Amino acid sequence: MSTTVIAIIVSTVASVIVGLLIGSAISKRKQARVNEETEEKSKLILKEAEIAGENLKKDKILEAKEKILKMRSEFEEEANRKKSQIISNEQKIKQREQSLSKEMESIKRKEGELDDIRTDLAAQLEHVKKRKEELDKFNQQKIQMLENLSKLTAEEAREQLIASLKDEAQTKASSYIKDIMEQAKLSATKEAKKIVVETIQRTATEHAIENCVSVFNIESDDIKGKVIGREGRNIRALEAATGVEIIVDDTPEAIIISGFDPVRREIARLSLHRLVQDGRIHPARIEEIVAKTTKNIEDEIVEIGERTVIDLGIHGLHPELVKMVGRMRFRSSYGQNLLQHSREVANLCAIMATELGLNVKQAKRAGLLHDIGKVWTEELEKPHAIVGMELAQKWKEHPVICNAIGAHHDEIEMTNIISPIVQACDAISGARPGARREVMEQYIKRLRELEDVGLSFDGVEKCYAIQAGRELRVIVDAEKATDERASQLSFDISQKIERDMQYPGQIKVTVIREMRSVAYAK
Numbered sequence: 342m343s344t345t346v347i348a349i350i351v352s353t354v355a356s357v358i359v360g361l362l363i364g365s366a367i368s369k370r371k372q373a374r375v376n377e378e379t380e381e382k383s384k385l386i387l388k389e390a391e392i393a394g395e396n397l398k399k400d401k402i403l404e405a406k407e408k409i410l411k412m413r414s415e416f417e418e419e420a421n422r423k424k425s426q427i428i429s430n431e432q433k434i435k436q437r438e439q440s441l442s443k444e445m446e447s448i449k450r451k452e453g454e455l456d457d458i459r460t461d462l463a464a465q466l467e468h469v470k471k472r473k474e475e476l477d478k479f480n481q482q483k484i485q486m487l488e489n490l491s492k493l494t495a496e497e498a499r500e501q502l503i504a505s506l507k508d509e510a511q512t513k514a515s516s517y518i519k520d521i522m523e524q525a526k527l528s529a530t531k532e533a534k535k536i537v538v539e540t541i542q543r544t545a546t547e548h549a550i551e552n553c554v555s556v557f558n559i560e561s562d563d564i565k566g567k568v569i570g571r572e573g574r575n576i577r578a579l580e581a582a583t584g585v586e587i588i589v590d591d592t593p594e595a596i597i598i599s600g601f602d603p604v605r606r607e608i609a610r611l612s613l614h615r616l617v618q619d620g621r622i623h624p625a626r627i628e629e630i631v632a633k634t635t636k637n638i639e640d641e642i643v644e645i646g647e648r649t650v651i652d653l654g655i656h657g658l659h660p661e662l663v664k665m666v667g668r669m670r671f672r673s674s675y676g677q678n679l680l681q682h683s684r685e686v687a688n689l690c691a692i693m694a695t696e697l698g699l700n701v702k703q704a705k706r707a708g709l710l711h712d713i714g715k716v717w718t719e720e721l722e723k724p725h726a727i728v729g730m731e732l733a734q735k736w737k738e739h740p741v742i743c744n745a746i747g748a749h750h751d752e753i754e755m756t757n758i759i760s761p762i763v764q765a766c767d768a769i770s771g772a773r774p775g776a777r778r779e780v781m782e783q784y785i786k787r788l789r790e791l792e793d794v795g796l797s798f799d800g801v802e803k804c805y806a807i808q809a810g811r812e813l814r815v816i817v818d819a820e821k822a823t824d825e826r827a828s829q830l831s832f833d834i835s836q837k838i839e840r841d842m843q844y845p846g847q848i849k850v851t852v853i854r855e856m857r858s859v860a861y862a863k
Contacts, residue, residue, distance in 0.1 A: 557613050578627045603671035646668075699759065700741075791844075
């Protein structure tokens with residue numbers, strides 16, 4: 342390596358070293374300057390912090406002084422209020438003490454007055470005793486004087502007075518008996534007629550016995566005691582629930598069910614059958630069985646109606662009309678079973694329509710439905726033919742059938758050839774020998790009118806005509822009718838019966854008000 346190169350390298354290294362030394366010196370100087378500035382800023386921040394701390398300390402001291410002053414003011418106000426309240430209470434106590442003192446003085450004064458009154462009463466009582474003794478002495482003297490004048494003792498005078506009063510009483514009694522006898526002679530004819538008419542009424546019921554009585558056969562007469570129940574409670578519950586009369590007499594192995602409504606009789610018969618089979622016979626069980634039997638009878642009515650329309654080949658009949666056809670089974674018309682009569686009329690109409698070449702189905706349908714107005718549950722002031730026509734119109738029957746129903750008793754004008762056929766067949770079925778009994782229909786109509794009179798009053802739940810129409814049994818709602826109202830109701834019903842109805846003999850009106858309270862344990 343040449344000397345020149347070495348010189349260059351040495352000079353270069355020396356330059357670098359010098360540069361590093363100069364840079365280091367400059368850097369130290371800058372660092373010293375930065376440190377001085379930082380120290381000055383720190384001193385300034387500390388000074389500002391000290392000033393801020395002093396200000397905050399002064400503010401807190403002022404705030405604490407204000408709070409102390411406020412608390413002192415509130416404490417003084419509360420103390421003053423309580424002090425005022427204490428003073429007020431002390432004044433009230435003083436006033437009460439003064440009032441009690443006055444009352445005590447008044448009581449003491451009244452006690453003194455009572456002592457004076459007691460003393461006066463004792464003196465008056467003593468005076469009364471003396472006066473009584475004087476009066477007794479005077480009465481003895483008076484009696485002695487009267488005995489001396491009449492030459493009779495007091496006992497003898499008393500006996501003479503009693504004898505005189507007895508003679509007078511006998512005279513008045515004889516006169517009273519004579520008046521009663523004369524009045525009895527005047528009313529004898531009227532009473533005799535009444536007895537005769539009542540006898541005729543009782544005898545007349547025998548003609549209706551076939552349609553008003555059902556017989557329930559039993560295996561042993563021991564069952565009669567269970568049916569009657571303790572003090573008759575079971576038989577009363579059964580009669581109240583079914584509306585029929587249960588007759589338990591000496592007839593061997595039989596119980597008589599009497600009632601003009603065949604549905605009620607059938608419900609009572611089936612209920613008795615179930616109760617006897619079950620063996621549990623008491624009022625609650627009776628009501629349960631009667632309710633179930635009533636539901637079963639309604640189902641049976643529907644079944645009878647459906648079977649009837651199927652047998653006759655009638656289709657598309659409204660369910661309500663089917664139910665009414667079934668109800669005919671338990672209804673009679675002038676002693677003739679209504680369902681049997683309607684089936685007979687339907688078959689006669691079909692035969693006539695066939696011979697005349699008319700619509701057989703319409704004729705048979707009209708013949709079956711011509712008397713449905715008689716089984717409508719609501720009592721209307723209209724002929725049954727008009728009621729039946731309106732029901733048929735309501736359930737969309739053909740106008741030809743509606744006219745035939747309404748015109749079969751000439752209530753409306755006939756507008757088609759089916760109507761006179763239905764009328765003729767109705768007459769044929771009802772006019773044959775032994776088909777109807779006019780008296781029976783009038784009898785049942787009178788009993789229905791009798792029940793309607795009872796049901797026309799407010800508060801009446803059920804009403805049953807029993808004893809062949811000689812008794813009307815009315816069951817009222819205990820919540821709507823008081824005992825006084827029930828008593829008044831029996832009188833009002835009897836007066837309305839006398840005013841609006843014609844009947845032989847007399848009718849007994851019995852109003853029953855039964856209170857029941859029911860609760861459920863869950």
